[in-house]
Amino acid sequence: MKIHLSSVFVDDQEKALRFYTDVLGFVKKHDIPLGEDRWLTVVSPEEPNGTELLLEPSGHPAVQPYKTALVQDGIPAASFAVDDVQAESDRLRALGVRFTQEPLAMGTVTTAVLDDTCGNLIQIVHSK
Template sequence: MIRINVTSVYVDDQAKALAFYTEKLGFEKKTDVPAGEARWLTVVSPADSDGVELLLEPTGHPAAKVYKEALVADGIPFTQFAVDDVHAETERLKGLGVVFTQDPVDYGTVVVAVLDDTCGNLIQLATMK
């Protein structure tokens, strides 16, 4: 059986990303080890500390930078995180200064909102109904 163990989000600055993803979004640091000029730096949900790790991967490859910029220019989120209540989470995060490019929208089976992670990505929050 194959399962997801680690997935990545490209970030412009690992230290800034770690602060945002832990202090604002509420993830917990799982792994932080040197990896050449960067770090193998992962965060996890406190609800599942042994679950899928999110690698805060440096945008080192030139193609990654172009890809990220194209997604943001088109308003496309890089990835999606599940939340219990998009409306409540949006208000909580706005209270912490997080900028949203899309307030919650109800699409029938899902409610989504999109935020700027300050590291070059748009991130979608979603609540399945």
């Protein structure tokens, strides 16, 4: 068994697509119209057939309280592996990304947390 799909709830799918592709560097995998919304997924360019991230509309009534609580408590909605957290946070900051947690080394793991502009906190992580 392996993870095929995971999702992050986004306030605006088009805005999320731009952020997750143009800023974070993922590539669009699927974009299928579903009424007012889309089945919109992105993947890592390093693993085009790997796990897909669904940029899921946050229209369900339970989603906004959930997202608000996570952000207020500083809890990331997703975590993405990078080779160098400091270098990646520098690159993203140069693109205007706002961080809520600067790179922090904790033993064999370094993390940072950023705002995805779509209502979520996202963690980047590197394990030695």
